[in-house]
Amino acid sequence: MVKAGLEDIVAAESAICDVDGAQGRLIFRGYDIHDLADNSTFEEVVYLLWFGRLPQKSELEKFSKELSANMTLPKEVVTAMKQLPKQATPMEVLRTITSLLSMYDPDGTNDNLEATIRKATRLVAQLPVITAYWDNIRNGRELQAAKPELNIASNFLYLLTGSVPSDVSAKSLDVALVLHADHELNASTFAARVAAATLTDIHSAVVAAIGTLKGPLHGGANQEVIKMLLNIKEPANAQPYVHKMFEEHQKAMGFGHRVYKTEDPRAHHLRIMSEQLGKQMGDLRWYQISREVEQTVQKEKGLYANVDFYSASVYHMLHIPIDLFTSIFAMSRMSGWAAHIFEQLGNNRLIRPRAEYTGQRDLKYVPITERKA
Numbered sequence: 581m582v583k584a585g586l587e588d589i590v591a592a593e594s595a596i597c598d599v600d601g602a603q604g605r606l607i608f609r610g611y612d613i614h615d616l617a618d619n620s621t622f623e624e625v626v627y628l629l630w631f632g633r634l635p636q637k638s639e640l641e642k643f644s645k646e647l648s649a650n651m652t653l654p655k656e657v658v659t660a661m662k663q664l665p666k667q668a669t670p671m672e673v674l675r676t677i678t679s680l681l682s683m684y685d686p687d688g689t690n691d692n693l694e695a696t697i698r699k700a701t702r703l704v705a706q707l708p709v710i711t712a713y714w715d716n717i718r719n720g721r722e723l724q725a726a727k728p729e730l731n732i733a734s735n736f737l738y739l740l741t742g743s744v745p746s747d748v749s750a751k752s753l754d755v756a757l758v759l760h761a762d763h764e765l766n767a768s769t770f771a772a773r774v775a776a777a778t779l780t781d782i783h784s785a786v787v788a789a790i791g792t793l794k795g796p797l798h799g800g801a802n803q804e805v806i807k808m809l810l811n812i813k814e815p816a817n818a819q820p821y822v823h824k825m826f827e828e829h830q831k832a833m834g835f836g837h838r839v840y841k842t843e844d845p846r847a848h849h850l851r852i853m854s855e856q857l858g859k860q861m862g863d864l865r866w867y868q869i870s871r872e873v874e875q876t877v878q879k880e881k882g883l884y885a886n887v888d889f890y891s892a893s894v895y896h897m898l899h900i901p902i903d904l905f906t907s908i909f910a911m912s913r914m915s916g917w918a919a920h921i922f923e924q925l926g927n928n929r930l931i932r933p934r935a936e937y938t939g940q941r942d943l944k945y946v947p948i949t950e951r952k953a
């Protein structure tokens with residue numbers, strides 16, 4: 581019997597990330613996610629995931645500068661974005677513009693490992709620009725140029741809103757980017773590795789990953805969570821809302837996980853951030869509703885919050901439009917996709933599994949004129 585959804589099937593060896601579902605531990609290149617969330621930055625984590633070790637100060641400065649310098653889009657790409665239908669979702673735009681960027685990449689069709697790393701550096705820098713620019717274009721706002729002195733999180737918020745964010749907002753987004761950076765063979769990363777293993781280019785592999793992340797069972801869940809919190813409106817409504825949802829056999833978005841059987845360690849940090857941001861804003865409502873929902877789902881179904889649950893209230897309090905939430909996940913996970921693509925290319929073999937055939941055999945072909953209804 582084939583296990584549905586390839587549950588528990590080990591499909592690759594990898595030295596990038598370990599998810600211990602029983603203990604609720606997450607490790608990037610040997611470092612515990614709690615340590616990284618408390619002490620590191622997104623730029624440093626990208627370096628760690630790609631090059632296998634923490635950078636020296638000068639290495640991190642050089643890498644951060646390279647990232648900031650690439651936070652720009654070719655003018656032809658911006659012109660093309662302006663032609664897109666205004667109702668296009670940010671994930672559709674991200675998928676399409678990532679594909680378009682491959683035609684303007686300075687490394688062209690050079691897809692050796694060094695060129696692929698350069699392309700990945702550009703993509704990590706460009707995905708936030710696409711996301712922020714799209715929100716400005718669809719709302720008829722001016723486009724700003726990224727500020728070289730800002731990191732990716734601050735630059736993204738700056739490009740989105742036109743104002744340099746507060747330290748608390750910038751730090752919150754930076755930690756969220758650290759937490760989402762990689763997660764072993766999740767669906768989108770697997771899609772990226774399958775594509776990369778055909779020796780296609782990195783833009784194609786990332787397009788496959790973005791399309792996969794977009795689904796509501798994967799990265800799309802955070803958008804569904806905030807819609808639920810907005811429907812609930814007040815903490816007192818949370819319990820009856822969840823009861824009704826389960827009576828109607830609906831899934832609670834932001835809960836459950838294929839691998840974690842205990843709390844998702846990333847949810848811990850996002851829960852704290854949600855409370856801190858609420859306190860800072862003098863409005864704890866979104867945190868409190870989230871807590872009520874979390875406790876009710878835990879009691880009713882024994883399910884724990886995953887990374888998407890508290891990221892929803894955090895992004896909402898950062899005034900990020902709801903339909904950009906999944907794109908923020910993509911902005912971060914781009915680093916993990918790239919790390920896995922490099923690893924795949926470093927020791928490549930085409931990924932081509934088998935299917936167990938359950939259809940019919942030995943049917944006789946009947947000409948169309950003789951077929952019975």
Ligand SMILES: CC(C)(COP(=O)(O)OP(=O)(O)OC[C@H]1O[C@@H](n2cnc3c(N)ncnc32)[C@H](O)[C@@H]1OP(=O)(O)O)[C@@H](O)C(=O)NCCC(=O)NCCS
Pocket residue numbers: 585796797798799801830831832833834835836837838839881883886887888
């Ligand atoms: C993440 C997820 C897709 C993992 O799915 P999976 O490993 O395939 O597990 P299943 O969907 O088969 O669920 C197993 C059981 O738990 C239940 N379950 C799992 N997640 C649930 C949820 N969020 N709400 C309610 N019930 C849930 C299922 O209904 C199923 O119950 P059953 O055996 O009585 O039918 C699933 O938990 C889910 O859909 N969560 C909501 C979406 C989400 O937050 N995705 C982001 C993941 S980081």
